[in-house]
Amino acid sequence: MDTQKIRADFPLLNKFPQLIYFDNSCMTLRPQPVIDAITGYYQEMSACAGRSNHHLATRVTEAVETARGKVQQFLNAKYTAEIIFIRNTSEGFNLVAGSLDWLPGDVILISDKEHNSNLVPWLRLQEEKGIKLQVVKSLPTNEVDLHAWEQAMEMKPKLVSVVMTSNLDGVSNPVKKLTEIAHRAGALVMADAAQAAPHKALNVRELDVDFLAFSAHKLCGPSGMGILYGKKHLLEQLKPFMVGGDTVAATTYESYKMLPVPEKFEAGLQDYAGIIGTGAAVEYLSGIGLDKIHDHEVELNRQLTKKLLDHKRVVLIGPEQADARGGITSFYVKGADHHQVSIMLDKLGNILVRSGQHCVHSWFNDRKIAGSVRASLYFYNTSEEIEKFSEIFNQVMDVV
Amino acid sequence: MLCIASFIILAVLSLFSVKYRPLVKESLDCVLKRVTLRPCDTGFDIKVRSAIVAGLMTKSPRLAKFFNRRFEFISWIFVAAFFLSLFWSGRGLYLYWSTGSCNGLNQSGFCVLDPAGANNEISSTGIECKSGKAPTDQLSISDVDLSLFPTFPGQTDKELVFIGCYACEYTKKAYPMIKELIDKYRPNVTFVHYPSRPEAEYLMAYDTAILKLKPDVYFEWLDRLYQTPREELVNEEKMRQAAINLGLKAEALDQTVQDPETQRQVLIMKTEIDKTGIYGTPTVFIDGKPVVGPKPYRVYRMMLKGSWF
Numbered sequence: 001m002d003t004q005k006i007r008a009d010f011p012l013l014n015k016f017p018q019l020i021y022f023d024n025s026c027m028t029l030r031p032q033p034v035i036d037a038i039t040g041y042y043q044e045m046s047a048c049a050g051r052s053n054h055h056l057a058t059r060v061t062e063a064v065e066t067a068r069g070k071v072q073q074f075l076n077a078k079y080t081a082e083i084i085f086i087r088n089t090s091e092g093f094n095l096v097a098g099s100l101d102w103l104p105g106d107v108i109l110i111s112d113k114e115h116n117s118n119l120v121p122w123l124r125l126q127e128e129k130g131i132k133l134q135v136v137k138s139l140p141t142n143e144v145d146l147h148a149w150e151q152a153m154e155m156k157p158k159l160v161s162v163v164m165t166s167n168l169d170g171v172s173n174p175v176k177k178l179t180e181i182a183h184r185a186g187a188l189v190m191a192d193a194a195q196a197a198p199h200k201a202l203n204v205r206e207l208d209v210d211f212l213a214f215s216a217h218k219l220c221g222p223s224g225m226g227i228l229y230g231k232k233h234l235l236e237q238l239k240p241f242m243v244g245g246d247t248v249a250a251t252t253y254e255s256y257k258m259l260p261v262p263e264k265f266e267a268g269l270q271d272y273a274g275i276i277g278t279g280a281a282v283e284y285l286s287g288i289g290l291d292k293i294h295d296h297e298v299e300l301n302r303q304l305t306k307k308l309l310d311h312k313r314v315v316l317i318g319p320e321q322a323d324a325r326g327g328i329t330s331f332y333v334k335g336a337d338h339h340q341v342s343i344m345l346d347k348l349g350n351i352l353v354r355s356g357q358h359c360v361h362s363w364f365n366d367r368k369i370a371g372s373v374r375a376s377l378y379f380y381n382t383s384e385e386i387e388k389f390s391e392i393f394n395q396v397m398d399v400v
Numbered sequence: 401m402l403c404i405a406s407f408i409i410l411a412v413l414s415l416f417s418v419k420y421r422p423l424v425k426e427s428l429d430c431v432l433k434r435v436t437l438r439p440c441d442t443g444f445d446i447k448v449r450s451a452i453v454a455g456l457m458t459k460s461p462r463l464a465k466f467f468n469r470r471f472e473f474i475s476w477i478f479v480a481a482f483f484l485s486l487f488w489s490g491r492g493l494y495l496y497w498s499t500g501s502c503n504g505l506n507q508s509g510f511c512v513l514d515p516a517g518a519n520n521e522i523s524s525t526g527i528e529c530k531s532g533k534a535p536t537d538q539l540s541i542s543d544v545d546l547s548l549f550p551t552f553p554g555q556t557d558k559e560l561v562f563i564g565c566y567a568c569e570y571t572k573k574a575y576p577m578i579k580e581l582i583d584k585y586r587p588n589v590t591f592v593h594y595p596s597r598p599e600a601e602y603l604m605a606y607d608t609a610i611l612k613l614k615p616d617v618y619f620e621w622l623d624r625l626y627q628t629p630r631e632e633l634v635n636e637e638k639m640r641q642a643a644i645n646l647g648l649k650a651e652a653l654d655q656t657v658q659d660p661e662t663q664r665q666v667l668i669m670k671t672e673i674d675k676t677g678i679y680g681t682p683t684v685f686i687d688g689k690p691v692v693g694p695k696p697y698r699v700y701r702m703m704l705k706g707s708w709f
Contacts, residue, residue: 340450
């Protein structure tokens with residue numbers, strides 16, 4: 001992979017060459033083709049899709065459906081109708097939570113490392129509809145405990161909603177295996193692919209998950225865009241939690257007739273620029289190759305992990321082996337504040353990392369850990385940046 | 401603890417720029433936690449600490465390390481210094497408002513609100529100031545026979561003695577305010593002409609003559625004197641003519657001015673004025689309390705009324 005050539009695609013890296021951006025789990029940078037696709041909508045077609053019949057509207061409709069097709073290919077979904085454009089991963093979970101029929105006592109299983117977006121919607125259902133939310137604990141290494149999951153299935157869950165790759169520590173769950181277990185127990189499976197889709201090739205047919213959600217801004221796409229994948233027959237059964245313009249085929253003063261999937265879930269005028277940008281983003285990543293991206297990140301993470309473990313006060317969250325954590329390394333420094341480490345890396349070396357609880361407050365609160373510093377890598381990061389990080393981190397460690 | 405001082409500073413800055421407002425909220429949250437003896441978990445103090453430590457690291461890693469380790473203690477010192485400074489600033493503001501100087505009444509040290517010291521400027525009588533401090537403690541009218549000077553009863557028990565020099569710039573500046581004060585609050589008033597400029601000393605005899613011959617025009621005479629430029633004041637013939645224009649007869653005026661009794665009275669008055677210990681004009685005694693230099697109107701008013709309102 002020619003990293004230098006790739007970096008040339010990113011205007012922000014060209015403008016600020018000293019910047020070391022290690023906050024990719026939160027938000028990735030955008031390459032020129034994605035920016036061009038977004039601006040192209042506003043400059044060249046800027047009209048409604050799926051409504052008007054003039055030629056500009058037709059172009060937008062085609063561009064939107066082309067983008068849907070690109071995402072379908074990206075996920076290897078069976079039908080384009082299985083791809084629903086949403087705002088972000090959180091909306092995906094809310095859509096499923098708000099659209100499935102719930103009965104009091106229905107059980108939902110989640111892991112103990114879920115992002116708030118895969119926790120709060122279920123907690124609310126528990127409050128409002130009396131479902132039972134059960135958390136399946138991970139092993140002490142923060143890796144999945146398959147035995148615990150097998151046991152949890154005895155509760156006959158209605159839904160298993162699980163993260164594919166944790167934004168907390170980068171550890172990936174064996175979602176295919178979990179799906180098999182869940183399906184055997186008669187449960188539906190929803191996967192949080194926010195940290196997986198940008199970093200590894202996904203094949204939803206092989207994974208056999210029922211629903212899967214991710215955000216575009218974590219894979220070089222526009223902000224405020226996300227994808228919900230759902231098996232077509234399941235989506236057809238769901239009642240959309242938001243209805244209105246463009247979700248219905250016809251209405252009278254007394255009734256309405258819904259459009260088929262995916263339109264019935266895409267209420268109101270959509271973010272066409274975002275949708276087209278999302279299509280450009282998945283195309284861009286596919287062009288580089290998800291396998292290459294994954295390998296590159298893991299290699300960089302090995303270097304980073306080695307440098308960090310030179311310091312005795314550094315405590316890694318998750319397994320020590322970088323290979324098990326993809327492109328994410330989350331750590332804290334004994335006796336130092338994680339925010340201070342992060343701010344000083346920025347002030348001293350233009351190194352941007354995340355500090356805090358990374359929207360996984362539940363995990364930190366359960367373990368009484370204040371928070372961590374998270375360095376998350378992507379394909380445009382380099383070994384030189386890891387070296388620079390190490391140099392500045394050593395300086396920080398001398399002081400904190 | 402730094403959040404307390406930061407909150408106040410940022411609150412002031414946020415009045416002028418919106419970019420400080422989120423920081424104000426953060427610091428306020430931190431302050432509320434600290435004053436209720438809870439740890440500040442907003443990250444605000446960490447941000448401040450980290451920014452300072454990072455800045456110090458580029459200069460001296462050892463100093464940065466020391467600062468980081470002793471941050472809480474150093475913060476307390478900063479906070480204490482901040483509040484001390486706040487107290488002194490507040491005191492300075494109050495004193496400026498109430499006395500015309502940040503340092504207190506008749507104190508001529510530097511004041512940021514009156515950097516040129518305009519409220520303390522005087523026309524010196526030639527007495528040297530010791531240690532750079534004005535000898536205000538020596539100013540008094542208790543031993544002075546004020547009946548020798550033009551005195552006008554008022555409608556209150558308040559007493560105002562205005563010692564000025566007709567030819568001096570700062571007295572001219574203060575006079576209109578004193579006049580307004582007299583018109584509005586009607587104190588008992590005594591006017592004393594202290595000729596800081598020797599060339600205007602002859603006017604003491606004219607004052608005496610006018611009071612003797614036509615006391616009802618004395619205020620008009622004063623107005624005329626304080627409105628007349630210094631160059632004209634030193635021209636005795638012009639001022640003589642001005643007095644005649646007020647209705648005094650030339651012959652009687654000349655006789656009274658040159659009368660040895662008048663000259664003797666002038667000498668006595670000068671001796672009496674020296675008893676006040678004044679070192680410059682204008683000096684105003686309000687109920688015996690000296691006010692040196694041309695103060696803002698509010699200062700005279702507050703001293704005369706005894707309140708701000």
